Amino acid sequence: MPKTRVSGKASTGTNKTSKNGKGSRTPAAVTEDGKELFDPEKAQEEYNKRKKSQLESIKNTSADVLREMLYQMVLGRHFEQKCAEVYRIGKIGGFCHLYIGQEAISIGTQLQLEPRDFVITSYRDHVQAMVQGIAPEAVLAELYGRAGGNVGGKGGSMHMFSKEKNFYGGHGIVGGQIGVGTGMAFAQKYKESGGVTLCFFGEAAVNQGIFHESLNMAGLWNLPCIYICENNRYGMGTSQERAMSISSIAKKAESYGIAGEFVDGMDVMEVREATARAIERARSESRPTLLEIRAYRYMGHSMSDPGKYRSTDEIKRYQERDPIVLFKDSLKEAGVLDGKDFEKIDAEALAKVQEAVDFAENSPLPDESELLTDVYK
Amino acid sequence: MAELTIRDALNEALREELVRDENVFIMGEEVAEYDGAYKVTRGLWKDFGDKRVIDTPITELGFAAVGVGAAMAGLRPVIEFMTFNFSILASDQIINHAAKMLYMSNGQFNVPIVFRGPNGSAYQVSSQHSQALEAFYANFPGLKVVMPSTAADAKGLLKSAIRDDNPVVFLEQERMYGLKGEVPEDDDFTIPLGVADVKREGTDCTIVARSMTVPLAMQAAEHMESEYGVSVEVVDPRTIKPLDIDTIVASVKKTNRLVIAEESHAFASVGAEISHQVMENAFDYLDAPIKRVSTAETPMPYAKNLEELALPDVPKIIEAVKAVCYI
Numbered sequence: 001m002p003k004t005r006v007s008g009k010a011s012t013g014t015n016k017t018s019k020n021g022k023g024s025r026t027p028a029a030v031t032e033d034g035k036e037l038f039d040p041e042k043a044q045e046e047y048n049k050r051k052k053s054q055l056e057s058i059k060n061t062s063a064d065v066l067r068e069m070l071y072q073m074v075l076g077r078h079f080e081q082k083c084a085e086v087y088r089i090g091k092i093g094g095f096c097h098l099y100i101g102q103e104a105i106s107i108g109t110q111l112q113l114e115p116r117d118f119v120i121t122s123y124r125d126h127v128q129a130m131v132q133g134i135a136p137e138a139v140l141a142e143l144y145g146r147a148g149g150n151v152g153g154k155g156g157s158m159h160m161f162s163k164e165k166n167f168y169g170g171h172g173i174v175g176g177q178i179g180v181g182t183g184m185a186f187a188q189k190y191k192e193s194g195g196v197t198l199c200f201f202g203e204a205a206v207n208q209g210i211f212h213e214s215l216n217m218a219g220l221w222n223l224p225c226i227y228i229c230e231n232n233r234y235g236m237g238t239s240q241e242r243a244m245s246i247s248s249i250a251k252k253a254e255s256y257g258i259a260g261e262f263v264d265g266m267d268v269m270e271v272r273e274a275t276a277r278a279i280e281r282a283r284s285e286s287r288p289t290l291l292e293i294r295a296y297r298y299m300g301h302s303m304s305d306p307g308k309y310r311s312t313d314e315i316k317r318y319q320e321r322d323p324i325v326l327f328k329d330s331l332k333e334a335g336v337l338d339g340k341d342f343e344k345i346d347a348e349a350l351a352k353v354q355e356a357v358d359f360a361e362n363s364p365l366p367d368e369s370e371l372l373t374d375v376y377k
Numbered sequence: 378m379a380e381l382t383i384r385d386a387l388n389e390a391l392r393e394e395l396v397r398d399e400n401v402f403i404m405g406e407e408v409a410e411y412d413g414a415y416k417v418t419r420g421l422w423k424d425f426g427d428k429r430v431i432d433t434p435i436t437e438l439g440f441a442a443v444g445v446g447a448a449m450a451g452l453r454p455v456i457e458f459m460t461f462n463f464s465i466l467a468s469d470q471i472i473n474h475a476a477k478m479l480y481m482s483n484g485q486f487n488v489p490i491v492f493r494g495p496n497g498s499a500y501q502v503s504s505q506h507s508q509a510l511e512a513f514y515a516n517f518p519g520l521k522v523v524m525p526s527t528a529a530d531a532k533g534l535l536k537s538a539i540r541d542d543n544p545v546v547f548l549e550q551e552r553m554y555g556l557k558g559e560v561p562e563d564d565d566f567t568i569p570l571g572v573a574d575v576k577r578e579g580t581d582c583t584i585v586a587r588s589m590t591v592p593l594a595m596q597a598a599e600h601m602e603s604e605y606g607v608s609v610e611v612v613d614p615r616t617i618k619p620l621d622i623d624t625i626v627a628s629v630k631k632t633n634r635l636v637i638a639e640e641s642h643a644f645a646s647v648g649a650e651i652s653h654q655v656m657e658n659a660f661d662y663l664d665a666p667i668k669r670v671s672t673a674e675t676p677m678p679y680a681k682n683l684e685e686l687a688l689p690d691v692p693k694i695i696e697a698v699k700a701v702c703y704i
Contacts, residue, residue: 056379118450150483151481151482151483152483153487154481154483155481155482155483157450159481159482160485161481161482161485162485163482163485163486167447168449168450168486169478169481169482169486171474172473173469173473175472176442176469176470176473176474177442177444178442179438179439179443179446179470180445180446180449180470180474181446182439182442182443182446183442183443183445183446183447183448183449183450184443184446184447184449184450185446185448186443186446186447187446187449187450187451187452188450190402190428190447190452191450191451191452193424193682201413210438210439210442210469212438212440213409213436213440213442214439214443216434216436216439217433217434217439217443220434245664248512367686370599374479374480374482374483374484375479375480375518375519376479376519376521376543377479377484377487377542377543
């Protein structure tokens with residue numbers, strides 16, 4: 001399987017990758033726009049073809065890191081399932097967008113960052129906030145609108161932030177954070193910090209003008225920004241096919257002379273490796289990358305989505321390639337972890353989620369004096 | 378004191394702040410190699426280079442966003458809009474992002490950024506290039522809004538805006554760039570945001586004016602003094618948000634009459650807000666209903682005579698002063 005199927009001509013990083021010979025493994029069945037990979041059965045065929053190299057990558061990664069990756073994925077899954085549960089009984093107000101099905105993206109990308117790197121994302125931000133180091137207790141208490149919440153009850157589900165952890169927020173305007181993330185990378189370059197920015201957004205945000213404006217500037221000014229399009233197939237209830245004139249988002253990178261790549265978002269190791277290449281390109285060459293990471297949103301757009309625009313059969317087909325199940329199978333096959341370890345990880349994650357619930361339930365409401373604080377500094 | 382145009386006073390402020398703080402940079406369309414569409418940034422690119430003075434593509438939303446992200450990450454961007462009409466494309470970043478970041482993040486991420494450029498009408502540039510947007514931006518908590526009317530104010534306020542830890546919308550006026558005034562020769566000269574200035578003392582009637590209407594109000598005041606013996610006080614709030622209502626109220630309590638002259642449209646304007654606050658704070662002191670002089674409720678026409686008819690001018694302000702003085 002190629003590491004880079006679509007490349008910007010101006011990207012030396014991309015060319016390097018193909019010089020490594022990895023490009024020669026392109027299966028003839030996959031066209032340049034990768035359209036057939038939207039089909040889960042086809043994606044699984046491709047996955048099986050690269051299984052051997054995936055197992056090798058697993059063997060080359062420390063067991064502690066692999067365990068942490070699985071733990072974070074399982075924690076994210078249980079956490080979001082708990083959010084759905086407590087949302088339904090009225091514990092959480094407003095919007096609540098869940099990450100179930102997309103865990104491999106956050107875990108595969110963020111767990112290799114350095115303290116000088118920044119992260120910014122959309123409103124589907126709970127798991128990314130936790131992976132970045134914000135306590136699950138603080139995230140859930142924020143959803144509850146409590147004083148102990150990550151931002152004291154002022155932001156809610158869509159607006160987690162941590163300056164300490166370089167988490168520049170969950171943002172609620174589709175695509176708005178793409179421009180802000182570009183500015184964060186601009187500052188990293190200006191200050192010569194050596195840091196890179198991971199800027200997450202969904203595939204529907206690609207249709208906003210800010211996507212084009214941002215990638216143009218990042219390409220023009222050589223900004224160390226990694227644009228991570230989490231293609232979960234739907235912008236609210238509108239499928240990508242109904243909203244975008246072409247099927248490949250990665251290919252759009254060519255328009256800006258930057259590197260672009262499709263990534264199987266159900267394969268956490270593939271995500272991790274593609275991100276590593278993009279990070280290297282950003283750090284050593286100060287060049288941006290556009291990663292189109294294809295996953296699938298199991299739940300509705302938000303908790304208020306009745307989901308009438310797709311069939312349960314479709315959802316089931318995609319769930320056959322569940323990222324946690326695939327990763328567990330590989331870890332088992334590689335002899336890194338076994339069933340007992342999985343049970344232990346599951347229990348740890350469930351206990352952590354319960355701690356978060358207990359904390360949120362017991363956290364007081366924000367004091368009324370907080371209404372007018374932090375409007376101005 | 379040195380006599381400078383408003384353009385050069387702004388240029389000095391930018392230059393001094395670029396020297397003072399290496400985190401300050403200027404970004405916008407034609408600000409660098411072209412020397413600024415209105416020459417406010419003249420010479421800065423030559424002296425400070427590509428890193429500090431940056432030409433952008435025509436991509437207002439995009440470069441406003443870069444400014445917001447850079448400010449969150451510790452820089453102090455000065456974002457120039459060639460005119461504020463173009464800021465409307467960027468308003469998602471100014472309003473949805475810059476204005477709310479501190480609050481949404483519970484005080485963790487502030488956005489020390491200045492959005493600056495000419496606001497309001499110029500000379501026959503028609504509908505899409507002649508809008509005064511102060512009321513629009515002043516409506517959003519989290520933003521500060523500044524409107525200088527003299528060279529000294531322009532310099533002192535811009536320096537304060539750049540040093541401020543909040544997003545500041547700094548509204549200049551193209552018609553006023555060439556106006557000259559005395560400016561203190563001190564590279565640490567600043568004027569605090571949120572402090573009004575009494576531009577002319579008087580006892581019989583107050584005119585609250587800002588930006589372009591300040592010089593018009595001054596001429597109207599001279600005329601009222603010489604022709605009618607009416608002593609007019611001119612108050613310039615200088616900062617629209619936060620608004621120094623105390624200085625305005627103190628003036629009204631002294632003169633008992635108020636005219637508000639503004640370049641924006643009247644409906645839901647800053648003048649409407651001032652009028653309301655004066656009613657709340659000095660209702661019993663008013664001897665006549667408050668009058669407003671504003672731009673006509675129409676997109677700006679191109680034809681010179683129609684444009685003049687639409688805009689506030691000295692005769693219209695004189696008429697308003699006469700009306701509140703029952704002359």
